[in-house]
Amino acid sequence: MIEYVKTILQKVSFSKYLFERELRKGLRLIRPEEAEEFKNWCYQMFERLHGAILNRYFKPAF
Numbered sequence: 001m002i003e004y005v006k007t008i009l010q011k012v013s014f015s016k017y018l019f020e021r022e023l024r025k026g027l028r029l030i031r032p033e034e035a036e037e038f039k040n041w042c043y044q045m046f047e048r049l050h051g052a053i054l055n056r057y058f059k060p061a062f
Helices: 002-012 016-029 032-057
Strands: none
Touching: 002 016, 002 032, 016 032
8 A cells, every 4th residue: 555655645746735635645544564664755755845744744753
């Protein structure tokens, strides 16, 4: 399922609205053991474009 979510996010990354909506849906679909891998991938791929959105959904651990 994680690969499906990654594909969707890549396709909608042009729109902040669509990206956030699909990220929210994707987080519900992935398994807990995939969460860290998914988070790292998201930051690697989209931090420049959607860093603020990612920070909202992946709260940094301090």
